[in-house]
Amino acid sequence: MRLSPLEPSQDKVLYQQVADRLQEQIANGTLKPGDRLPSIRKLKQQLSVSFSTVTEAYRLLEDRGLISARPQSGYYVKLTALQQHLEPSLTEPYARVCEIKTSLTFKLFSNLLEPDVIQLGAATPSPEHLPVAPLNRLMAKVMREHPEAHTYNVPAGCERLRTEVSKRMLDAGCSIHPDHLLITNGAHEAIYLSLQAVTTPGDTIAIASPTYFALLETLKALNLKVCALPTHPRQGISLSHLEAALASGNVQACLLVSNFSHPLGTCMEDDTKKQLVELMTRYQVPLIEDDVYGELYFEGTRPKAIKAFDTDNRVIYCSSVSKTLSPGLRLGWCSGGCYHLKVVYRKSVMNRMSAIAPQLAVTAFLANGGYDRHLRHLRRTYQTQMHRMLQAICDYFPAETCVTHPHGGHVLWLEMPEGFDAIQLYDDALQRGISIAPGPIFSASGECYRSCFALNTALPWSDRIEQAMQTLGHLAKKQMAVNF
Structure with missing residues (x-):
C-alpha cells in the first residue's frame, strides 16, 4: 500500500489528516482486519511528514479503536468484534443416555480430506x-x-x-x-x-x-x-x-x-x-x-x-x-x-x-x-483468518445465521433457523468442490444439530476461500428461500 502526499488543510491539523486517510483505507477494505500498517518510518517518507506526526496519527487511530500495537512488530488493523450475527445459545442434545451412531460420520468423513476439495469441514491446520x-x-x-x-x-x-x-x-x-x-x-x-x-x-x-x-x-x-x-x-x-x-x-x-x-x-x-x-x-x-x-x-x-x-x-x-x-x-x-x-x-x-x-x-x-516464536505467529494468523471468515459470514450468509465468536482455536460453529438442512447444504456444497462438517456428525445420537455445521478457519485466506464462502452463503440463502 502506498499513500500519496497530503494536501494542505485549514480544518484539521496534520496528524488528524494522516489518521483520516488511513481510516478511509480501513473503511473501504484496502486495509483489512489483521493487516499490518506501514512502519512509522515508511509512512513518514510516503507522506513527507515528521515522525511525531505519524506517531500521533497512530495514537489517534488507537483511540478510535481501529488499530492496535503489537510489541516489536508494529501497528495492525484491529480485529474488532463482529455483532451482525448473534451467537448460538445453550445446546439441547438428546436427553437420554444413548449408544453412539456412526454411520453418518463414516459416510461423510471420507470426503473431508479429498485433495481437490476446499477443506472447510476438516479441522486440520494447513x-x-x-x-x-x-x-x-x-x-x-x-x-x-x-x-x-x-x-x-x-x-x-x-x-x-x-x-x-x-x-x-x-x-x-x-x-x-x-x-x-x-x-x-x-x-x-x-x-x-x-x-x-x-x-x-x-x-x-x-x-x-x-x-x-x-x-x-x-x-x-x-x-x-x-x-x-x-x-x-x-x-x-x-x-x-x-x-x-x-x-x-x-x-x-x-x-x-x-x-x-x-x-x-x-x-x-x-x-x-x-x-x-x-x-x-x-x-x-x-x-x-x-x-x-x-x-x-x-x-x-x-x-x-x-x-x-x-x-x-x-x-x-x-x-x-x-x-x-x-x-x-x-x-x-x-x-x-x-x-x-x-x-x-x-x-x-x-x-x-x-x-x-x-x-x-x-x-x-x-x-x-x-516453538514459542512459531506459536506467536500462528496465533496472529489464526485470529486474522477467523475474523475474515466471520466477516464473510456477515457479508454472504442469511441474516438469521448465528455463529460462535471463539477467542482461540480455528473452528466456527454456525446455527441456522430450525428446519434448515445442513446435510443438504453439505451435499450441495460438495458438488461445487467445498466440504463442510454438518452438525449431526457431532451428535452421539446422530439426530441433533440438523440445522448446524462447522467451518475450519485454519486455511490461508485467499480469493478461493472468499469465493467458497460466497458460494456457501448463496446455497444457504437459496435453501431458506425454498423451505421457509
Missing part, C-alpha cells in the same frame, strides 16, 4: 502455517546423530521430551513431574488409553454436546455409552446437568475438550473449571481432559487447564502438537494422575512405545525457542 522446513532439518539431524532413534525405548517415551513438556505445562497452571508423563501417538491415542484405564464396556461417559466426531468414534469403538450435556459456546457444559447425571450414579467418567473445543470453541473460565473439578472430586469420578487447542489463544495469556485445579489427582490430562506443529508426526502426551500406571501399561501392550525420531526432533524444537 501445512503453509506449520514450521515444516525447520522440523525437516531437525529430523534429518536426529537421524544422523542419534542412533538410538532406531532402537526401542521405554513405553513412557524420551525423558528429554517429557521434561520439555513438563516445563510447558507450567504455563497451563500444571506442575507435573516428567516421570508422570507418557508420550503417545497423538492426543487421540492418549484419550483412547485413558478411557481404557477408567472404564469397562457398557459404561456411560458424560460429554459436552456437540462433540468432535472423532471422540465419538473412539467411544463407540470401546463400546461406551454417552450422556450428552447441554453446552454454551462461552460458558461450556451445564454443571447442573452434569451434577444431576453424577448423582444418578450412571456416569463412570467425563471427557471434555477444555480450551477452544471443537466445534463450539468453548473456553471455560477458571472459576467454572474449579467448580467442575470439585464436582468430579465429590463424586469420585475421573475426568479426561483434551487440551489440544490450549496453546492457540488469541489474546492475553494461555488459559489454564482443568488439571490445574485438580487436588485429588483424578484428572487425566491429554494433549499433542497436532494442531500446532505437525499432525503427521503423531506426537502427543498424557498425564494419568492416579490412573497413570494403568495408562502406561495399556500403552506398552498396545504398541510398546511411540517412534523415537519425532520425539527427538520435537524436543529440539521446544528446547531452542522455535
Whole structure:
C-alpha cells in the first residue's frame, strides 16, 4: 500500500489528516482486519511528514479503536468484534443416555480430506502455517546423530521430551513431574488409553454436546455409552446437568475438550473449571481432559487447564502438537494422575512405545525457542483468518445465521433457523468442490444439530476461500428461500 502526499488543510491539523486517510483505507477494505500498517518510518517518507506526526496519527487511530500495537512488530488493523450475527445459545442434545451412531460420520468423513476439495469441514491446520522446513532439518539431524532413534525405548517415551513438556505445562497452571508423563501417538491415542484405564464396556461417559466426531468414534469403538450435556459456546457444559447425571450414579467418567473445543470453541473460565473439578472430586469420578487447542489463544495469556485445579489427582490430562506443529508426526502426551500406571501399561501392550525420531526432533524444537516464536505467529494468523471468515459470514450468509465468536482455536460453529438442512447444504456444497462438517456428525445420537455445521478457519485466506464462502452463503440463502 502506498499513500500519496497530503494536501494542505485549514480544518484539521496534520496528524488528524494522516489518521483520516488511513481510516478511509480501513473503511473501504484496502486495509483489512489483521493487516499490518506501514512502519512509522515508511509512512513518514510516503507522506513527507515528521515522525511525531505519524506517531500521533497512530495514537489517534488507537483511540478510535481501529488499530492496535503489537510489541516489536508494529501497528495492525484491529480485529474488532463482529455483532451482525448473534451467537448460538445453550445446546439441547438428546436427553437420554444413548449408544453412539456412526454411520453418518463414516459416510461423510471420507470426503473431508479429498485433495481437490476446499477443506472447510476438516479441522486440520494447513501445512503453509506449520514450521515444516525447520522440523525437516531437525529430523534429518536426529537421524544422523542419534542412533538410538532406531532402537526401542521405554513405553513412557524420551525423558528429554517429557521434561520439555513438563516445563510447558507450567504455563497451563500444571506442575507435573516428567516421570508422570507418557508420550503417545497423538492426543487421540492418549484419550483412547485413558478411557481404557477408567472404564469397562457398557459404561456411560458424560460429554459436552456437540462433540468432535472423532471422540465419538473412539467411544463407540470401546463400546461406551454417552450422556450428552447441554453446552454454551462461552460458558461450556451445564454443571447442573452434569451434577444431576453424577448423582444418578450412571456416569463412570467425563471427557471434555477444555480450551477452544471443537466445534463450539468453548473456553471455560477458571472459576467454572474449579467448580467442575470439585464436582468430579465429590463424586469420585475421573475426568479426561483434551487440551489440544490450549496453546492457540488469541489474546492475553494461555488459559489454564482443568488439571490445574485438580487436588485429588483424578484428572487425566491429554494433549499433542497436532494442531500446532505437525499432525503427521503423531506426537502427543498424557498425564494419568492416579490412573497413570494403568495408562502406561495399556500403552506398552498396545504398541510398546511411540517412534523415537519425532520425539527427538520435537524436543529440539521446544528446547531452542522455535516453538514459542512459531506459536506467536500462528496465533496472529489464526485470529486474522477467523475474523475474515466471520466477516464473510456477515457479508454472504442469511441474516438469521448465528455463529460462535471463539477467542482461540480455528473452528466456527454456525446455527441456522430450525428446519434448515445442513446435510443438504453439505451435499450441495460438495458438488461445487467445498466440504463442510454438518452438525449431526457431532451428535452421539446422530439426530441433533440438523440445522448446524462447522467451518475450519485454519486455511490461508485467499480469493478461493472468499469465493467458497460466497458460494456457501448463496446455497444457504437459496435453501431458506425454498423451505421457509
